[in-house]
Amino acid sequence: MNIYQKIKDLAASKNISIAELERKLDLSNGSLYKWTKTSPSIDKVKLVANFFEVSTDYLLGLSNDRYSLSDKEKADVGFRVENILNGIETDDKVSFFGEPMDDEDKAAIKAALQTAVAINKEHAKKKRLNQNK
The missing domain is CATH 1.10.287 (Helix Hairpins)
Incomplete structure:
Protein backbone atom coordinates (compact mmCIF):
# COMPACT_ATOMS: atom_id res chain seq x y z
CA MET A 1 0.00 0.00 0.00
CA ASN A 2 1.48 3.37 -0.99
CA ILE A 3 1.55 6.50 1.15
CA TYR A 4 -1.48 8.04 -0.59
CA GLN A 5 -3.59 4.94 0.01
CA LYS A 6 -2.59 4.90 3.69
CA ILE A 7 -3.55 8.57 4.03
CA LYS A 8 -6.82 7.91 2.23
CA ASP A 9 -7.61 5.04 4.64
CA LEU A 10 -6.67 7.14 7.66
CA ALA A 11 -8.85 9.99 6.42
CA ALA A 12 -11.77 7.62 5.89
CA SER A 13 -11.36 6.32 9.45
CA LYS A 14 -11.79 9.93 10.65
CA ASN A 15 -14.68 10.52 8.22
CA ILE A 16 -12.93 13.29 6.32
CA SER A 17 -12.16 13.62 2.63
CA ILE A 18 -8.71 14.09 1.17
CA ALA A 19 -9.71 17.62 0.11
CA GLU A 20 -10.82 18.44 3.65
CA LEU A 21 -7.56 17.03 5.02
CA GLU A 22 -5.57 19.19 2.62
CA ARG A 23 -7.48 22.26 3.80
CA LYS A 24 -6.97 21.38 7.48
CA LEU A 25 -3.24 20.95 6.92
CA ASP A 26 -2.97 24.03 4.69
CA LEU A 27 -1.77 21.94 1.75
CA SER A 28 -2.60 22.83 -1.84
CA ASN A 29 -5.52 21.11 -3.54
CA GLY A 30 -4.43 17.76 -5.00
CA SER A 31 -1.02 17.82 -3.35
CA LEU A 32 -1.57 14.54 -1.49
CA TYR A 33 -2.55 12.72 -4.67
CA LYS A 34 0.71 13.91 -6.26
CA TRP A 35 2.49 11.79 -3.67
CA THR A 36 1.55 8.75 -5.76
CA LYS A 37 4.11 9.90 -8.34
CA THR A 38 6.57 12.11 -6.42
CA SER A 39 8.19 11.88 -3.02
CA PRO A 40 6.87 14.34 -0.45
CA SER A 41 9.13 16.39 1.77
CA ILE A 42 9.72 14.99 5.24
CA ASP A 43 8.09 18.10 6.75
CA LYS A 44 4.85 17.33 4.92
CA VAL A 45 5.01 13.65 5.92
CA LYS A 46 5.48 14.69 9.56
CA LEU A 47 2.53 17.07 9.28
CA VAL A 48 0.24 14.27 8.08
CA ALA A 49 1.66 11.76 10.59
CA ASN A 50 1.06 14.13 13.50
CA PHE A 51 -2.47 14.87 12.32
CA PHE A 52 -3.36 11.17 12.31
CA GLU A 53 -1.19 10.35 15.34
CA VAL A 54 0.83 7.75 13.45
CA SER A 55 4.56 7.47 12.92
CA THR A 56 6.27 8.66 9.77
CA ASP A 57 7.59 5.10 9.47
CA TYR A 58 4.01 3.84 9.21
CA LEU A 59 3.14 6.33 6.45
CA LEU A 60 6.32 5.56 4.54
CA GLY A 61 5.75 1.80 4.73
CA LEU A 62 8.74 1.16 7.00
CA SER A 63 6.45 -0.14 9.76
CA ASN A 64 3.09 -1.85 9.71
CA ASP A 65 2.34 -0.77 13.27
CA ARG A 66 -0.24 1.99 12.99
CA TYR A 67 -0.15 2.54 16.74
CA SER A 68 3.57 3.15 17.15
CA LEU A 69 4.30 6.58 18.54
CA SER A 70 4.78 9.60 16.31
Missing part, protein backbone atom coordinates in the same frame (compact mmCIF):
# COMPACT_ATOMS: atom_id res chain seq x y z
CA ASP A 71 7.84 11.82 16.76
CA LYS A 72 5.67 14.30 18.65
CA GLU A 73 4.42 11.57 21.00
CA LYS A 74 7.95 10.28 21.58
CA ALA A 75 8.99 13.81 22.57
CA ASP A 76 6.04 13.92 24.98
CA VAL A 77 7.19 10.64 26.56
CA GLY A 78 10.66 12.11 27.01
CA PHE A 79 9.22 15.27 28.57
CA ARG A 80 7.12 13.26 31.04
CA VAL A 81 10.08 11.10 32.02
CA GLU A 82 12.27 14.17 32.53
CA ASN A 83 9.63 15.65 34.86
CA ILE A 84 9.59 12.45 36.90
CA LEU A 85 13.38 12.32 37.03
CA ASN A 86 13.65 15.97 38.02
CA GLY A 87 11.53 15.09 41.04
CA ILE A 88 13.87 12.22 41.87
CA GLU A 89 17.00 14.32 41.41
CA THR A 90 15.84 17.11 43.72
CA ASP A 91 14.97 14.76 46.58
CA ASP A 92 18.05 13.91 48.66
CA LYS A 93 16.29 11.03 50.40
CA VAL A 94 15.59 8.94 47.30
CA SER A 95 17.41 5.65 47.51
CA PHE A 96 17.77 2.61 45.33
CA PHE A 97 17.80 -0.65 47.31
CA GLY A 98 18.80 1.28 50.43
CA GLU A 99 21.64 3.19 48.76
CA PRO A 100 21.55 6.78 47.47
CA MET A 101 20.91 6.88 43.74
CA ASP A 102 23.98 7.54 41.61
CA ASP A 103 24.01 8.54 37.94
CA GLU A 104 24.00 4.91 36.79
CA ASP A 105 20.91 4.18 38.92
CA LYS A 106 19.18 7.28 37.55
CA ALA A 107 20.00 6.22 33.98
CA ALA A 108 18.50 2.78 34.62
CA ILE A 109 15.36 4.33 36.11
CA LYS A 110 15.13 6.74 33.16
CA ALA A 111 15.35 3.91 30.59
CA ALA A 112 12.73 1.87 32.44
CA LEU A 113 10.40 4.87 32.75
CA GLN A 114 10.74 5.74 29.07
CA THR A 115 9.84 2.19 28.09
CA ALA A 116 6.91 2.03 30.52
CA VAL A 117 5.51 5.43 29.52
CA ALA A 118 5.87 4.65 25.79
CA ILE A 119 4.12 1.27 26.17
CA ASN A 120 1.27 2.84 28.14
CA LYS A 121 0.94 5.70 25.65
CA GLU A 122 0.78 3.23 22.72
CA HIS A 123 -1.84 1.17 24.57
CA ALA A 124 -3.96 4.25 25.30
CA LYS A 125 -3.60 5.41 21.70
CA LYS A 126 -4.71 2.04 20.32
CA LYS A 127 -7.70 2.02 22.66
CA ARG A 128 -8.68 5.61 21.76
CA LEU A 129 -8.31 5.10 18.01
CA ASN A 130 -10.29 1.85 18.09
CA GLN A 131 -13.11 3.61 19.97
CA ASN A 132 -13.32 6.22 17.18
CA LYS A 133 -14.07 3.60 14.53
